Amino acid sequence: xxxxxxxxxxxxxKAAREVDDRLQVxxxxxxxxxxxxxxxxxxxxxxxxxxxxxxxxLTGVYLTLFFEPSLTEVTYDGSYRPLQGTHMSxxxxxxxxxxxxxxxxxxxxxxxxxxxxxxxxxxxxxxxRIFFTGAFRKPRELNWMxxxxxxxxxxxxGFTGYSLPDDGLSGTGLRIASAIMLSIPVVGSWLTSSIxxxxxxxxxxxxxFFIAHVLLIPGLLVALISVHLGLVFKQKHTQWxxxxxxxxxxxxxxxxxxxxxxxxxxxxxxxxxxxxxGGLVQIxxxxxxxxxxxxxxxxxxxxxWYVMFLDGSTRLMPPWEINIPIGNGYxxxxxxxxxxxxxxxxxxxxxxxxxxxxxxxxxxxxxxxLQRPRDxxxxxxxxxxxxxxxxxxxLSGANDVIADKFFISLNAxxxxxxxxxxxxxxxxxxxxxxxxxxxxxxxxxVLAHGVETGIIRRLPNGQFVEVHQPLAPADEHxxxxxxxxxxxxxxxxxxxxxxxxxxxxxxxPIEKPVEAPVSPGHPPVEPRSEQQEIGSGKH
Amino acid sequence: xxxxTDEQTHGATREPFDVNDPEVSRFDIVREGARRDDIExxxxxxxxxxxxxxxxxxxxxxxxxxxxxxxxxxTAFVVAYVWWxxxxxxxxxxxxxxxxxxxLTLGLALLGIGFGILIWGKKLLPKEVSIQDRxxxxxxxxxxxxxxxTLLYMVDELGVRRRPLLGVSLLAGLAPVGAVAAAPLIGGLxxxxxxxxxxxxxxxxxxxxxxxxxxxxxTHHDGTxxxxxxxxxxxQITVFPGIxxxxxxxxxxxxxxxxxxxxxxxxxxxxxxxxxxxxxxMWGNYIAYSKICTHAGCxxxxxxxxxxRLLCPxxxxxxxITDNARPVFGPASRRLPQxxxxxxxxxxxxxxDFTETVGPDFWERP
Numbered sequence: 001x002x003x004x005x006x007x008x009x010x011x012x013x014k015a016a017r018e019v020d021d022r023l024q025v026x027x028x029x030x031x032x033x034x035x036x037x038x039x040x041x042x043x044x045x046x047x048x049x050x051x052x053x054x055x056x057x058l059t060g061v062y063l064t065l066f067f068e069p070s071l072t073e074v075t076y077d078g079s080y081r082p083l084q085g086t087h088m089s090x091x092x093x094x095x096x097x098x099x100x101x102x103x104x105x106x107x108x109x110x111x112x113x114x115x116x117x118x119x120x121x122x123x124x125x126x127x128x129r130i131f132f133t134g135a136f137r138k139p140r141e142l143n144w145m146x147x148x149x150x151x152x153x154x155x156x157x158g159f160t161g162y163s164l165p166d167d168g169l170s171g172t173g174l175r176i177a178s179a180i181m182l183s184i185p186v187v188g189s190w191l192t193s194s195i196x197x198x199x200x201x202x203x204x205x206x207x208x209f210f211i212a213h214v215l216l217i218p219g220l221l222v223a224l225i226s227v228h229l230g231l232v233f234k235q236k237h238t239q240w241x242x243x244x245x246x247x248x249x250x251x252x253x254x255x256x257x258x259x260x261x262x263x264x265x266x267x268x269x270x271x272x273x274x275x276x277x278g279g280l281v282q283i284x285x286x287x288x289x290x291x292x293x294x295x296x297x298x299x300x301x302x303x304x305w306y307v308m309f310l311d312g313s314t315r316l317m318p319p320w321e322i323n324i325p326i327g328n329g330y331x332x333x334x335x336x337x338x339x340x341x342x343x344x345x346x347x348x349x350x351x352x353x354x355x356x357x358x359x360x361x362x363x364x365x366x367x368x369x370l371q372r373p374r375d376x377x378x379x380x381x382x383x384x385x386x387x388x389x390x391x392x393x394x395l396s397g398a399n400d401v402i403a404d405k406f407f408i409s410l411n412a413x414x415x416x417x418x419x420x421x422x423x424x425x426x427x428x429x430x431x432x433x434x435x436x437x438x439x440x441x442x443x444x445x446v447l448a449h450g451v452e453t454g455i456i457r458r459l460p461n462g463q464f465v466e467v468h469q470p471l472a473p474a475d476e477h478x479x480x481x482x483x484x485x486x487x488x489x490x491x492x493x494x495x496x497x498x499x500x501x502x503x504x505x506x507x508x509p510i511e512k513p514v515e516a517p518v519s520p521g522h523p524p525v526e527p528r529s530e531q532q533e534i535g536s537g538k539h
Numbered sequence: 540x541x542x543x544t545d546e547q548t549h550g551a552t553r554e555p556f557d558v559n560d561p562e563v564s565r566f567d568i569v570r571e572g573a574r575r576d577d578i579e580x581x582x583x584x585x586x587x588x589x590x591x592x593x594x595x596x597x598x599x600x601x602x603x604x605x606x607x608x609x610x611x612x613x614t615a616f617v618v619a620y621v622w623w624x625x626x627x628x629x630x631x632x633x634x635x636x637x638x639x640x641x642x643l644t645l646g647l648a649l650l651g652i653g654f655g656i657l658i659w660g661k662k663l664l665p666k667e668v669s670i671q672d673r674x675x676x677x678x679x680x681x682x683x684x685x686x687x688x689t690l691l692y693m694v695d696e697l698g699v700r701r702r703p704l705l706g707v708s709l710l711a712g713l714a715p716v717g718a719v720a721a722a723p724l725i726g727g728l729x730x731x732x733x734x735x736x737x738x739x740x741x742x743x744x745x746x747x748x749x750x751x752x753x754x755x756x757x758t759h760h761d762g763t764x765x766x767x768x769x770x771x772x773x774x775q776i777t778v779f780p781g782i783x784x785x786x787x788x789x790x791x792x793x794x795x796x797x798x799x800x801x802x803x804x805x806x807x808x809x810x811x812x813x814x815x816x817x818x819x820x821m822w823g824n825y826i827a828y829s830k831i832c833t834h835a836g837c838x839x840x841x842x843x844x845x846x847x848r849l850l851c852p853x854x855x856x857x858x859x860i861t862d863n864a865r866p867v868f869g870p871a872s873r874r875l876p877q878x879x880x881x882x883x884x885x886x887x888x889x890x891x892d893f894t895e896t897v898g899p900d901f902w903e904r905p
Contacts, residue, residue, distance in 0.1 A: 030572050034578050100626075104638075176835045179899035183901065187902075188901045189733070189738060198730055198734070199737050236671075249671060250673055265653045265659075268652040269650060276650075292788065294793075314870060333899065504594060
């Protein structure tokens with residue numbers, strides 16, 4: 001019998017043929033490999049959220065192996081001596097065990113918490129990028145809404161998560177949450193007693209929060225994230241305007257290999273930063289807070305940063321109680337407005353913003369090109385106004401710490417917050433609007449007169465003038481006719497190649513520079529005829 | 540740089556392409572593959588036109604070092620994980636550095652992989668600019684009509700229009716099915732909030748023994764009863780109802796702050812009590828208020844002796860103790876409920892339960 005020679009080089013090809021015979025994936029695979037992605041640093045902010053979410057899933061699954069979601073009372077006998085013999089819930093005891101009696105448990109817990117903070121931070125920053133560049137416009141309204149819901153679902157994930165250890169701080173947060181539910185008119189007490197199975201705190205809330213935190217909410221997050229990414233993929237990423245870029249094309253890199261490699265590297269960097277934070281920077285030291293007791297609280301009790309704006313709004317709210325004198329009398333407590341009504345408004349308004357803006361502008365076109373914030377002053381100013389509102393609330397969420405550290409009266413801080421919340425946002429709107437117009441104006445100036453060279457020339461009549469480098473052939477007055485297109489205008493001479501390339505090397509050049517850099521004393525005043533397009537010098 | 544019009548003309552004049560032609564380079568094949576997906580690679584340039592330059596070798600060396608460091612740090616992680624003393628010990632010692640060292644080695648290993656492949660991809664692979672057509676043109680009216688008719692045809696085939704009874708009965712049948720899904724969820728979860736009048740009673744309610752009632756003692760956290768001598772003038776302690784589990788979260792509404800006022804403040808507080816109809820709630824110079832904030836339920840526990848104000852650290856509501864614990868600043872709108880005090884056999888006891896509702900406000904609070 002003739003032995004067939006085994007040709008190892010033919011194996012991949014053969015295997016690929018076999019797979020394609022069965023699944024017909026050949027052509028779709030190629031178009032996937034070749035899919036073009038536009039590149040800009042600001043497009044990577046959402047990735048941070050995605051990567052943090054992966055770290056959350058990994059560390060979270062690890063933690064579930066050891067956490068006991070139960071309010072059964074136990075006596076602590078672990079290795080953390082200051083709490084030995086204390087009565088506490090099994091949830092708190094097992095959280096302490098994760099921190100002290102499980103090898104490497106503490107770093108997992110801290111990485112999980114840091115990843116959660118980073119997840120929310122990345123969502124917020126990504127959302128700001130989307131808002132300020134107009135990436136939410138038609139056809140991407142749906143993805144804006146999903147992304148916005150992701151913030152609130154992440155918010156719930158965070159809250160249910162940091163309530164689980166049942167330490168002093170999280171118990172206080174839970175108590176406030178119960179008070180918030182209680183404040184809802186008509187149904188408040190029914191809602192609270194249904195969720196807590198009786199009076200606060202009951203003995204089942206941790207189990208309910210646990211299943212929400214490890215199954216229901218992550219399931220929802222995975223579903224929403226999948227749709228979110230699927231839509232980005234289907235609708236193709238937006239891109240900045242620039243040479244060769246139109247509303248109907250995508251200019252960038254193919255997904256493989258370079259783009260995918262960069263993504264992979266970025267994931268590892270995010271993961272690495274979370275690991276460094278989790279190991280080196282302590283977070284939520286639950287053993288210092290002790291078990292939750294209804295009568296115990298410490299000063300400077302703050303929630304995680306993404307909840308702080310609601311804490312701030314609660315602190316700033318004046319004690320306006322609405323009494324309804326029917327029968328025995330009914331009450332709408334002041335807590336209802338900043339913690340139920342305000343988040344309600346903050347959920348619905350931004351969700352509908354893409355439609356509101358399109359309606360005001362009567363804009364029904366499809367937009368795949370981004371806008372620079374300065375080119376849409378109204379929207380940018382509105383965004384600055386919202387951010388200011390949020391910053392005042394968040395700072396007010398820490399007003400007791402600020403008052404303490406800077407020796408300011410606490411009541412003065414509260415009043416500053418109340419007044420600031422009303423005065424600062426409109427001020428931010430006005431200032432931002434003017435800054436946008438100013439930046440636009442400067443771009444137009446450069447387009448008309450050219451780049452400032454920094455060279456002052458004395459004319460024969462004694463007059464001093466600054467030499468400008470026009471960006472295109474100029475008329476006799478030195479003016480150029482360049483259209484304003486809403487993209488970066490070069491404003492420094494080295495953007496136009498006035499300086500030689502940077503010399504690489506740490507102590508000495510790796511390679512001799514091809515030619516010596518142009519001395520700043522010899523400016524290239526002659527306009528270069530081949531320069532036609534306005535670009536940043538980048539692709 | 541090519542523009543959109545170039546692309547279109549290109550599509551029209553595409554030459555026949557033979558994959559098996561030995562003249563064709565692999566890059567040509569890649570480019571042809573991309574073209575068939577409406578992608579034009581307009582710029583593809585090696586970052587090192589001359590192979591093997593010093594700069595290229597330097598970069599390669601750098602990436603190599605990064606990868607080797609990854610191996611080093613990962614090994615260090617595993618070694619530390621296994622052999623570093625990790626078990627918590629009180630005081631200082633090696634164990635304190637266990638978690639930081641794990642974080643440092645793991646973080647650096649991951650950063651090594653990250654920067655290694657990032658530099659590989661960014662600096663060593665060729666730079667490219669590709670242009671892909673977005674295909675944003677919506678489907679033609681004809682296409683839309685075809686799909687729309689297909690859908691409408693389905694509805695026609697079902698014949699709901701001809702047989703409306705089917706549709707009505709289906710809807711009538713499905714509505715209760717939705718209720719079936721909701722019933723166990725709502726029915727299982729729902730709890731009557733006013734069971735045993737729980738929102739208006741606390742652990743301080745006197746215990747009934749047949750015809751006599753026993754007043755509830757004020758106790759410390761460990762259950763020992765409180766005597767007046769336990770609190771010095773100007774001092775305050777947290778007390779709990781002297782009942783089983785009185786100091787636990789089973790009675791989360793019961794913690795009370797017992798304050799021994801100085802004589803002048805006590806006079807003021809007593810006069811305020813008189814005005815509020817709580818004339819006999821104090822015992823001597825002792826006064827007791829619910830610790831549970833009427834705003835959001837945190838313990839209002841920061842007592843400022845000089846001003847007799849009680850501050851809630853959660854939202855900074857401030858209550859003036861000498862004026863019936865009236866809220867004087869912050870978001871709280873209702874005074875803290877006062878516990879009527881008495882002394883039985885040398886120990887403090889509560890004359891009755893709170894006469895006002897304890898804890899955060901709600902709709903049906905009278």
